[in-house]
Amino acid sequence: MHFLKELILILIFTTMCGQICTRLNLPAVIGQLLSGIILGPAILGLVHPSNTITLFSEIGVTLLMFLAGLESDLDLLKKHFKLSFAVAGIGVILPVTFIGLACLAFKMKFLEALFIGIVFAATSVSISVMVLKEADKLNSQAGMAILGAAVVDDILAVITLSLFTSFSHEGGQSGLTNNLGLNFLIQIVYFVAIWLVFRYVAPILIKFAKKIEIDYAVVICSLILAFSLAWAAEIVGLSEVVGAFFGGLAIRQTDQFEEVHSSVSIIGYTFFIPVFLANIGLVMTFSSFFKDLSFIIILSILAFFSKFWAGKYTSKFFGFDNLEASMVGAGMVSRGEVALIVAQIGIGYHLFPKDIYSSLILIIIITTVISPFVLNYFIKKAN
Amino acid sequence: MHFLKELILILIFTTMCGQICTRLNLPAVIGQLLSGIILGPAILGLVHPSNTITLFSEIGVTLLMFLAGLESDLDLLKKHFKLSFAVAGIGVILPVTFIGLACLAFKMKFLEALFIGIVFAATSVSISVMVLKEADKLNSQAGMAILGAAVVDDILAVITLSLFTSFSHEGGQSGLTNNLGLNFLIQIVYFVAIWLVFRYVAPILIKFAKKIEIDYAVVICSLILAFSLAWAAEIVGLSEVVGAFFGGLAIRQTDQFEEVHSSVSIIGYTFFIPVFLANIGLVMTFSSFFKDLSFIIILSILAFFSKFWAGKYTSKFFGFDNLEASMVGAGMVSRGEVALIVAQIGIGYHLFPKDIYSSLILIIIITTVISPFVLNYFIKKAN
Numbered sequence: 064m065h066f067l068k069e070l071i072l073i074l075i076f077t078t079m080c081g082q083i084c085t086r087l088n089l090p091a092v093i094g095q096l097l098s099g100i101i102l103g104p105a106i107l108g109l110v111h112p113s114n115t116i117t118l119f120s121e122i123g124v125t126l127l128m129f130l131a132g133l134e135s136d137l138d139l140l141k142k143h144f145k146l147s148f149a150v151a152g153i154g155v156i157l158p159v160t161f162i163g164l165a166c167l168a169f170k171m172k173f174l175e176a177l178f179i180g181i182v183f184a185a186t187s188v189s190i191s192v193m194v195l196k197e198a199d200k201l202n203s204q205a206g207m208a209i210l211g212a213a214v215v216d217d218i219l220a221v222i223t224l225s226l227f228t229s230f231s232h233e234g235g236q237s238g239l240t241n242n243l244g245l246n247f248l249i250q251i252v253y254f255v256a257i258w259l260v261f262r263y264v265a266p267i268l269i270k271f272a273k274k275i276e277i278d279y280a281v282v283i284c285s286l287i288l289a290f291s292l293a294w295a296a297e298i299v300g301l302s303e304v305v306g307a308f309f310g311g312l313a314i315r316q317t318d319q320f321e322e323v324h325s326s327v328s329i330i331g332y333t334f335f336i337p338v339f340l341a342n343i344g345l346v347m348t349f350s351s352f353f354k355d356l357s358f359i360i361i362l363s364i365l366a367f368f369s370k371f372w373a374g375k376y377t378s379k380f381f382g383f384d385n386l387e388a389s390m391v392g393a394g395m396v397s398r399g400e401v402a403l404i405v406a407q408i409g410i411g412y413h414l415f416p417k418d419i420y421s422s423l424i425l426i427i428i429i430t431t432v433i434s435p436f437v438l439n440y441f442i443k444k445a446n
Numbered sequence: 447m448h449f450l451k452e453l454i455l456i457l458i459f460t461t462m463c464g465q466i467c468t469r470l471n472l473p474a475v476i477g478q479l480l481s482g483i484i485l486g487p488a489i490l491g492l493v494h495p496s497n498t499i500t501l502f503s504e505i506g507v508t509l510l511m512f513l514a515g516l517e518s519d520l521d522l523l524k525k526h527f528k529l530s531f532a533v534a535g536i537g538v539i540l541p542v543t544f545i546g547l548a549c550l551a552f553k554m555k556f557l558e559a560l561f562i563g564i565v566f567a568a569t570s571v572s573i574s575v576m577v578l579k580e581a582d583k584l585n586s587q588a589g590m591a592i593l594g595a596a597v598v599d600d601i602l603a604v605i606t607l608s609l610f611t612s613f614s615h616e617g618g619q620s621g622l623t624n625n626l627g628l629n630f631l632i633q634i635v636y637f638v639a640i641w642l643v644f645r646y647v648a649p650i651l652i653k654f655a656k657k658i659e660i661d662y663a664v665v666i667c668s669l670i671l672a673f674s675l676a677w678a679a680e681i682v683g684l685s686e687v688v689g690a691f692f693g694g695l696a697i698r699q700t701d702q703f704e705e706v707h708s709s710v711s712i713i714g715y716t717f718f719i720p721v722f723l724a725n726i727g728l729v730m731t732f733s734s735f736f737k738d739l740s741f742i743i744i745l746s747i748l749a750f751f752s753k754f755w756a757g758k759y760t761s762k763f764f765g766f767d768n769l770e771a772s773m774v775g776a777g778m779v780s781r782g783e784v785a786l787i788v789a790q791i792g793i794g795y796h797l798f799p800k801d802i803y804s805s806l807i808l809i810i811i812i813t814t815v816i817s818p819f820v821l822n823y824f825i826k827k828a829n
Contacts, residue, residue: 066501067673067676067677067680067686068677070673071670071673071674071677074666074669074670074673075670078658078660078663078666078667078670081660082658082659082660082663085659085660086659091659091660115498115501118449118498275461275465276465276468276469276474277461277464277465277468277474278711278715279711279712279715279716280461280465282712282716283457283461283715283716283720284461286457286716286717287454287457287458287461290450290453290454290457291454293450294450294451294454297450303450326712326716328661328662329662329665329709329712329713330712330713330716330717332661332662332666333662333665333666333669333709333713334669334713337666
């Protein structure tokens with residue numbers, strides 16, 4: 064098993080780098096992210112991206128968002144729903160505008176510039192979730208605003224991508240069809256199904272699972288539910304993590320959620336989540352670094368501030384104080400695996416010049432690695 | 447993620463079939479084994495063997511044997527060492543003789559007949575371990591004899607395979623070289639290393655892990671140790687599960703073994719072990735069933751009794767009573783993934799006629815599925 068060697072290396076490096084960051088009073092997740100860059104082709108070249116690592120990484124982020132759902136206060140989420148909606152909406156408009164204009168200034172074609180804007184429109188909330196969990200802040204006002212905004216953001220990202228692909232006639236790759244109205248309808252059906260899961264399926268499933276005499280039956284049934292919702296989300300064009308998040312929220316309404324939470328934490332944190340974090344850095348190379356230096360620096364700055372300002376000023380408008388608003392802003396900056404996937408779609412469909420692909424990856428990773436530093440800074444300041 | 451759908455199906459079917467068997471007063475593992483046959487090409491055709499499922503399955507059996515190590519009483523293992531050695535030795539000689547002669551009677555060439563004998567020489571103890579664990583009998587006299595014999599059996603299997611391949615000039619596929627003496631030397635080095643791990647590495651590692659502030663650091667470090675020993679075992683030509691078993695025995699000597707045991711149980715039983723059990727049945731087809739009916743029936747009977755008698759009468763010779771001796775015999779019958787791997791090696795190297803491959807697989811699966819029934823029968827009778 065070649066994978067065993069890579070798994071051993073990933074577990075050693077994420078643990079060590081995480082521990083070093085903890086000692087430096089930084090979130091462990093930063094070290095775990097950096098360990099991928101160290102292990103990968105960028106520095107040591109000991110572990111290379113592969114389908115197996117990607118699969119483990121996908122399961123990792125699915126479990127992570129399932130856990131986030133299990134820890135989230137539904138009432139608090141509902142309370143901040145309008146804010147979340149506004150943060151997500153403005154958080155899509157600003158990056159598309161800023162990054163798109165910058166790309167035009169770098170002499171790209173209009174559609175290319177627009178698509179690169181869309182790459183940076185979607186937030187990956189998973190890294191922020193880890194920072195918030197480590198600091199015990201997931202169920203704060205800011206935490207719920209970030210999580211809610213991430214869910215809306217994902218829906219907006221799908222709509223934006225469908226709009227773009229139906230407009231540019233490049234064929235749909237997310238969702239079932241290219242028809243925007245139909246896509247929207249399918250997603251409404253999905254959310255009705257989610258409501259049914261909350262109301263009926265999850266409680267009945269857990270009641271049933273408690274009667275099964277197989278070890279850990281409740282945990283297994285919860286995983287079946289989470290994976291099924293993740294899988295269904297992917298079918299309707301949403302991302303798997305949103306489905307898993309809803310699964311977590313649904314299980315939280317049952318009386319077994321503590322057992323599920325502690326068990327899934329063990330499965331996730333000992334096995335799959337380290338692979339997920341390392342995998343983000345694995346795709347990075349420095350090959351384009353000096354060639355496209357100005358492009359990388361300018362886009363990184365714009366990618367950062369477009370999301371940060373969108374989160375911060377929208378939250379302030381909704382009455383958050385300065386620090387809380389900055390936490391929301393910082394929590395939305397990370398692009399993580401979501402942007403990496405959109406960039407991959409783009410390269411597959413020739414939606415932007417091939418030679419800037421590695422620069423784009425680098426910018427995505429820069430925003431992903433910077434985000435926990437900044438979020439951590441505001442959390443520490445708030446305490 | 448196509449794999450997500452398959453994982454969901456495997457979790458649903460193993461849980462349901464396991465529960466049905468529990469209700470019928472049978473070990474759950476039987477249902478979980480059968481669920482693979484039901485899901486696979488043999489019946490429903492919903493899940494097909496794949497590299498990903500094989501990988502999950504390998505991790506599953508590695509975790510299972512790590513758990514067996516964590517639960518094993520080292521003193522009891524040592525006490526029954528001579529018996530284990532004898533059971534394993536005779537348990538290699540009888541199947542090779544019986545099956546080999548039968549194959550000659552079926553008009554195969556000498557080397558082909560010998561190789562098919564070797565396919566059935568190796569025991570897979572993992573299924574028996576699950577039955578013993580379910581019945582809380584792992585740390586019984588019979589349980590320790592079975593586990594000890596399985597370790598020796600694995601070493602003998604490697605030696606037999608190396609002997610065969612150096613004799614038949616077909617090139618070595620297990621171990622580093624074709625040189626029997628060198629292979630033996632390398633394995634001695636491995637066992638010296640294992641001794642060092644027991645004596646120094648494991649205690650220091652756990653002491654060190656307790657100081658790490660990352661969540662579940664002790665569990666992660668134990669997994670690193672287990673995977674490293676499994677990986678090293680594969681390098682020296684032993685099977686991974688033996689390495690993982692030694693890892694479990696080593697961690698058991700430390701004061702954190704209970705935390706490690708409960709965490710690894712959750713990881714294994716909710717995720718990887720169900721895939722391992724289902725995977726055994728996934729490779730089965732009935733295509734050759736009626737064509738080679740007499741071959742399949744005769745070899746299944748010989749495969750069963752050669753191991754059963756070897757275990758039973760050797761144990762009786764060492765003073766076990768009739769029921770305990772029968773438990774040892776039944777515990778050694780299962781061929782599981784080990785024989786499947788040897789058969790795969792054989793087909794790769796053209797060591798037997800290609801058209802009997804699917805019959806061989808069927809015989810292996812028959813012995814694997816029968817074994818927990820028989821073992822369970824003797825355990826129930828002994829209570």
